[in-house]
Amino acid sequence: MRAESLKGHLDVLLLAVVADGPAHGYAVIEELRRRSAGAFDLPEGTVYPALHRLERGGLLKSRWDETAPRRRRVYELTAKGRRGLSSGRGDWQAFTAAVEGVLA
Amino acid sequence: MIDSYLRRLEGELRLPRRMRTRVLAESRDHLMCAAEHDGDAEAVARFGAPEVVARRFALELATARGRMATVMTGAVLVAISACVALHGDSRSPVAFVAGQIAATCLALSAIRMLRHRADAAIPAAKLRYAQRGNAVALAGGLTCAVVTHVPATLLVPAAVLGAAAVAGAAARTRVLERDGAGEPILEDVVALPGLGRLAEPARWAQLRPWRFAGLVALAAGAALAAAHGIAEGPPSTLGAGLASCAALIAIEGGAVLASYAALGRFLGLR
Numbered sequence: 618m619r620a621e622s623l624k625g626h627l628d629v630l631l632l633a634v635v636a637d638g639p640a641h642g643y644a645v646i647e648e649l650r651r652r653s654a655g656a657f658d659l660p661e662g663t664v665y666p667a668l669h670r671l672e673r674g675g676l677l678k679s680r681w682d683e684t685a686p687r688r689r690r691v692y693e694l695t696a697k698g699r700r701g702l703s704s705g706r707g708d709w710q711a712f713t714a715a716v717e718g719v720l721a
Numbered sequence: 722m723i724d725s726y727l728r729r730l731e732g733e734l735r736l737p738r739r740m741r742t743r744v745l746a747e748s749r750d751h752l753m754c755a756a757e758h759d760g761d762a763e764a765v766a767r768f769g770a771p772e773v774v775a776r777r778f779a780l781e782l783a784t785a786r787g788r789m790a791t792v793m794t795g796a797v798l799v800a801i802s803a804c805v806a807l808h809g810d811s812r813s814p815v816a817f818v819a820g821q822i823a824a825t826c827l828a829l830s831a832i833r834m835l836r837h838r839a840d841a842a843i844p845a846a847k848l849r850y851a852q853r854g855n856a857v858a859l860a861g862g863l864t865c866a867v868v869t870h871v872p873a874t875l876l877v878p879a880a881v882l883g884a885a886a887v888a889g890a891a892a893r894t895r896v897l898e899r900d901g902a903g904e905p906i907l908e909d910v911v912a913l914p915g916l917g918r919l920a921e922p923a924r925w926a927q928l929r930p931w932r933f934a935g936l937v938a939l940a941a942g943a944a945l946a947a948a949h950g951i952a953e954g955p956p957s958t959l960g961a962g963l964a965s966c967a968a969l970i971a972i973e974g975g976a977v978l979a980s981y982a983a984l985g986r987f988l989g990l991r
Contacts, residue, residue: 625839642747643754660769661755662730665747666777669740670841673785687753688746 627659627667628676629705632698635677639693641685642668668692676701722761723752726771733775735896736782744778776898780842783893787848790890791830794855797883798823798862804871816865818976823861825980829906829988830854836909845897847904850989852891857984859883906990930991938977942970 634640634648645668646661671677676698682689694702727749734741748768755764768774805816830851837843843851863883866876907923910916926933946969956962985991 628841641750643751646751660773661751661767662748662769662774663777665744665751665774666781667841669778670781670785685750687750689750690743690747 626709627664628671629702629709630657631664631667631671632676632694632702632705635692635694636699636702639691641682641689641691645692671698722765723749723756726752726765726768730771730775733771735775735779740778740782748774777842779893779896780845783845783848783890783897784837784841784843786886786890786893787843787851788834790855790886791827791834791851793886794827794858794862794883795831797859797879798827800875800879801862801866801871804875805865805869808870808872813868815868819861819864819868821861821976822980822984823858823865826854826858826861826984826988829990830858832906832909832913836912845894846989847909848894848897850906852887852894854988855887856891857988859887906988930985934978934981934985934991935974938974938981939970941977942972942974945969945973 630649631645634645634652637648640648642665646664649657649664668677668679672679672692674697675695677692678695679690679692682691727745730748731741731745734744736744752761752764752768755767759767802820805820833843833847833851833854837847863876863880866879905927907927911920911923946966949965949969950956950962956965981990
């Protein structure tokens with residue numbers, strides 16, 4: 618699946634992955650790949666601007682993990698992020714129901 | 722290989738120093754983790770070309786700053802308007818013209834931002850036009866404040882806050898590559914919710930920009946004449962009333978057309 622297909626959905630996918638618990642960028646991207654069975658073919662480096670944007674928007678917060686062998690930034694969902702994820706899930710379910718209604 | 726990639730990425734990143742340091746640290750950690758499983762070459766290939774990653778960071782930061790600058794410009798103009806209404810000499814003709822230019826330019830920037838409100842990034846060409854609109858709006862608002870003798874206690878903080886936001890956003894936009902001329906503003910207008918039915922008139926206007934500007938000028942002049950008539954009451958004679966209306970339409974319409982001629986291309990209106 619091309620990166621273009623992810624447009625508009627990447628944010629909620631990232632929130633869903635981080636909702637399971639604090640994670641650093643590589644772990645987030647690996648989990649995204651695992652859950653999608655490798656379907657999302659996007660340059661991994663371009664996920665970081667999205668993580669930064671979600672943090673700027675108050676949906677994620679981050680901190681340096683000083684216990685890691687290298688400097689590592691760990692992301693965590695905020696209360697606003699949890700609400701955003703819930704709303705994103707609702708929007709997606711409504712969208713897929715509508716598409717399935719047409720295609721069925 | 723990872724060090725070489727990070728050097729290239731560092732060369733491409735056009736970000737404030739603190740953010741650049743963070744991006745490089747996160748990228749290093751990611752690449753080292755990926756290399757442990759798949760090797761350096763695969764890790765670097767999957768991360769994406771340095772220029773692609775750097776451009777994405779720059780565009781998203783410029784978009785965020787652009788949105789903030791538009792909101793800040795709006796807040797400054799609202800504060801100045803309130804102060805002029807309460808304390809200033811609101812009959813100054815310079816303030817009247819500067820205020821109209823400021824309000825129009827802010828509206829144009831806001832339209833571009835609203836069109837892309839759900840997007841992670843706004844095309845660089847549109848960001849440039851929005852930054853120019855914010856800069857002209859701020860200049861107009863501050864001119865209005867100066868000529869109407871708004872107290873320095875409000876004027877100075879407003880000028881500093883507004884200029885910092887606009888200059889910061891412009892600096893982030895300046896580092897972006899040019900990516901075309903950007904869509905005409907009327908396409909942004911018809912893309913707003915509920916305005917799709919204006920698509921046909923917008924197409925007509927895009928093909929005849931000066932005729933459209935003439936109609937807008939005429940409408941602005943007529944609105945001013947009507948407002949003047951309501952404020953001043955009925956004229957002494959019909960002839961005096963018509964002459965006053967014609968003069969106001971000519972002055973206001975002329976000012977609108979002159980502004981369009983001077984700023985239209987600069988703001989991406991034609």
